[in-house]
Amino acid sequence: MPFTKVSSNSFSGQTLYIGLDVHKKNWAVSILSDHHELKTMSTDPNPDVLAKFLFKNYPGANYQAVYEAGFSGFGACRHFKELGIDCRVVNPADVPTTHKEKIQKTDSIDSRKLARMLRNNEISTVHIPDVDLEMDRSLVRQRFNLSKDLTRQKIRVRALLMQYGIEIPERFTKSQYRSWTKVYMEWLRKIPEVSLQLQQVINNYIDTGVILKKQLLAVTRQIRLLSTTEAYQTNCALLNSIPGIGTLVAMNLLVQFGDINRFKRLDELCNYVGITPTMYNSGDKTVAGKLSNRGRKSTKIMLIEASWIAVRRDSALTLRFNELIKRMNKNKAIIKITKNLINRIRHVLIHQTPYELGVIK
Template sequence: MKERTKFHVGLDVHKDSISVSAAELGRAPARLIGKVTHDLNKLLKVLAKIGSAEQLHIVYEAGPTGFGLQRALKERGYLCEIIAPSQIPRRPGDRVKTDGRDCIQLAECSRAGQLSAVWIPEPGDEAIRDLARAREDAVNSRVQARHQLKGFLLRHDIRYPGKTSWSIAYYRWLSTLNFDAGATQTAFTEYWHTVEAADERVERLTKAPVASITGWRFEPVVRALQALRGVAAITAISLMAEIGDLARFSHPRKLMGYLGLVPSEHSSGERTSRGSITKTGNAHARRLLTESAWNYRFKARIGREALARQEALPESIRTTAWKAQLRLTQRFAALRNRGVQINKACVAVARELAGFIWAIGLQVRREEEQAA
């Protein structure tokens, strides 16, 4: 039988160092244990001096060091949680911030039950997420490369006579450009080659996630989500890699809150004031949902590509996707007719789209359990 937690341990984790503090049960202030280099064996020696693995509840903030430390401590029997930095209570008058103060605050807040732990993905889930984020970085790099090329052309007062940039016709037009000065021609060629290399990189990273999800535990949900309008393969894969198991949300509103799509609120007494969305939680998933929501500004229809994605899906999933499309297209149109600014209308639709994604995810899970 495991012993009851006796110490709450706060860690302030950096690339080169880890500050350690401990708070005993009760109301006594937490004490600073010390600082060690970022080495697991040295940290384990410090933790052993505080108490056994069953007696410690360890917390540290989510950061650039990832989940490696949490997984290593978990393998050794420690209860370790990673805390969302945005959910840590902050004192308005506290203007001194040090590593020691940070880990002491973590320990005391953990003892008081004031912290919210983040979801820890399994190594397989994290691998898919890394691949999806690598594609996102590649897309951003390509956008920058394209802007640099178009900026170069604008400086030389060269304008594309067509309508759509970065099409086959646009690339054909680029191949006809010629500059008198040799140095200018060299600069243009380098910009052009950078754009072409960025295109090839995005193409490779677009194919890689689709090939990598075979056998993934969320593969059935990824297939089902593609029945929704505006949710193709890459979007579905990225959403599941970022959100993880949809069943961990007991209600769709909790998923909406996790994605930061709910309005902020500051109410007191009889006055109720709501503002812009909170933008807490996972920014990558929120961006993907907002991009998908733009597709609902058009009338409801099922195109050729969407029909091909739905072909192998159960009738229940296709029915839910069609209900979602009818609901969200009407919602978008109604908001615009009321004079709501289009970006706000898009965010409102994205919030409801998250609810349909939650419903489809749980529907797939129920069908898998019935089949088993």
């Protein structure tokens, strides 16, 4: 519930710019007007506390606040807006840092910098998803994290076998020991000529892996059920028409993108995903480097893997890929194919039309 503001209009018509350096135990807060720094202070990490201070000491003003995206998520931003304070969130990578700020970094300096950037209209804010979308996004990300944890257990067992010179029998294929099939796990639990101590360690890893496999299966079922709901069913079916994109990949993209119409150009979507190379240009020399660190790694991995499938199933992409590898290696070529795939994903969702094989858009 918004606080009752003080009746005095001493700051009526003025805009206050509030930079927040957010931490778990406290917030560093800098409050700037159009011409002056009014106050820099530390406060409890609670929007209600800061709002009460602002309404009491600077009544009637137009309040604008900003903080960097991080562990605290978007909860504080939503709460500020409910209290009547226009709040935004900025990607830390979009906040420029001078050498002096690097060697003399303090919370107060960071909060002042954010407030100045907000006042100078230099803030490039991130999209704030609604609560339902963010919760769906958490479910999809949970599956990716569980999959990573399970892979770690498998790697640990393989490393242990190598450490003690235990070879995997030739009867097991690579896919069997990578996916931990039933027969492979039975062998792992009763490896011949292995000491009781080592077998116990291996069994402990297997027990953890079994739990993770069950959790992964449960979360996968929940995501598939979510894909059939009204919010996702139509768009999920459209994305399933694209070669290489199944239900799990489609759901990852849908919860990550949110409303696709917020990306006005293809470059905006590619930058958001992180399928853009770093660039160095000086004089006549231009060097394109590795992919930028922007975007979520899980989404990037899924799109690149989908692109490898698409170049085998779509003749138009196959021809383009074959042309690209004449002048660059396959790993660089697949990134360009991924950009084509992102363009097609955007086209399918915006125009609500199924994917057309053999057509370059």
